[in-house]
Amino acid sequence: MSKPGYSRVLLKVSGEALTGDQSYGIEPEFLNKVARQIVDLTRLGVQVAIVIGGGNIFRGMAVAAKGGDRVIGDHMGMLGTVINSLALGDAIRRAGGRPHVFSSVTMPSIADTFTQRAAIAALEGGATVICAGGTGNPFFTTDTAAALKAIELRCDVLLKGTKVDGVYSADPMKDPKAERFETISHEDVIARDLRVMDTAAFALARDNRLPIIVYALETKEGLVGVIEGRAPSTRVG
Numbered sequence: 001m002s003k004p005g006y007s008r009v010l011l012k013v014s015g016e017a018l019t020g021d022q023s024y025g026i027e028p029e030f031l032n033k034v035a036r037q038i039v040d041l042t043r044l045g046v047q048v049a050i051v052i053g054g055g056n057i058f059r060g061m062a063v064a065a066k067g068g069d070r071v072i073g074d075h076m077g078m079l080g081t082v083i084n085s086l087a088l089g090d091a092i093r094r095a096g097g098r099p100h101v102f103s104s105v106t107m108p109s110i111a112d113t114f115t116q117r118a119a120i121a122a123l124e125g126g127a128t129v130i131c132a133g134g135t136g137n138p139f140f141t142t143d144t145a146a147a148l149k150a151i152e153l154r155c156d157v158l159l160k161g162t163k164v165d166g167v168y169s170a171d172p173m174k175d176p177k178a179e180r181f182e183t184i185s186h187e188d189v190i191a192r193d194l195r196v197m198d199t200a201a202f203a204l205a206r207d208n209r210l211p212i213i214v215y216a217l218e219t220k221e222g223l224v225g226v227i228e229g230r231a232p233s234t235r236v237g
Contacts, residue, residue, distance in 0.1 A: 006156040006227055008047040008123065011038070012146035012197075013161050015053035015084055017217045025056060026087055030218075034161075035091035037223040042097060042128055044224065049119065049129040049153050051146040052088060054080025074138035078105050081142060085111070085132035092128055100127040104136030104145070116152045123153065143201035151208045158205065158212045159226060160197060165216035166234035167196050183235045186212075202236070211237030 013034065020027025042048055057080035058073075082103055089099035100122040102114035111132055112118065119129050134145040143160075150158040167189065170178040186206030190199055196214050205212055213226060214234045221231035 006046060008049070008153065008155045009041075009157050009159055009227065010049045010051065010146060010150035010153065010155040011159045011161060011223070012143065013050065013052045013084075013088075013217065014163075015055035015057065015080065015142075017056075017161060017163055018052070018084060018087075019056045026084065031087060031091050032095065034217060035088060035095045035097070038092055038128060039095045039097040041223045041227075042126075046227075047123040049123060049131060049149060049155060050085075050088065051131045051134075051142055051149055052081055052084040053142040054078070054084060054134075056080070057083055071138040074134075075105075078133045078136070081134055082107070082110065082132040085130045089130050092130075098127045099130055101130045101132060104131065104133035119149075119153055129153070141198050141201070143197040144204065147197075147201040147204040147208075147210065150210055151204065155210070157227070158210055159223070160212055160214045161217040162196065162214060163216065163218075164196075164214075165219065165232040166214050167194055167236065169194075180232070181234045183237075186236055189236055205236070209237070211235060 018026050018031060020030035038048055054077045058076050085101050089101045092099040101111040102119055103111040104114045106113050114131055122129050131149050134140060134142045135148060146158060164172055166180040167184055168178040168180050172178040186202050189202050215226045215231055219231040225231040226233055
């Protein structure tokens with residue numbers, strides 16, 4: 001198998017996707033499947049960084065919607081991403097990879113504090129870098145954190161793994177006539193309000209010329225198939 005056309009990628013995994021067929025938490029079989037795909041990609045010489053959401057455990061906006069403090073809710077959500085990052089790191093280790101978990105929220109007994117310098121050094125040293133804690137600030141989603149980390153770490157592309165296989169003209173779960181785009185610009189995604197990622201993430205990617213590939217986490221072709229163009233996906237950029 002030839003090496004894919006990207007040297008360094010950032011993978012964004014939604015927390016909700018980790019639930020698999022469950023309604024909450026982490027489905028171990030699905031987590032292990034994702035970990036194996038990541039290890040397969042690193043064995044081709046591709047450097048991989050990862051940002052994971054926390055929606056399978058806690059969503060900060062749910063607190064604010066019920067009258068709670070949004071900042072506290074977002075801090076709780078950040079802790080959910082740390083749980084997911086540790087779980088994925090352990091799964092990658094068991095699959096034969098070498099994970100290195102960083103956190104944007106300082107918690108030295110759990111993970112190293114994220115810095116661009118340390119994370120790039122880890123990637124260049126052959127580790128799979130997992131970035132927990134979002135941006136480390138409230139009011140920003142992990143989608144925005146993924147775009148930010150991809151730019152900071154000088155990644156060639158952001159891979160957005162979801163439950164659907166690309167960007168659609170409407171929600172394919174609700175509208176059977178929704179059409180999937182093969183390619184679409186950042187500007188069109190923002191103008192059409194296509195909510196695969198939040199607007200801030202798309203705007204950040206647009207301003208820094210970062211391409212995004214949206215694909216289904218459960219694709220049979222795996223991550224290698226996605227970046228080689230063999231799996232259904234949408235390229236934004």
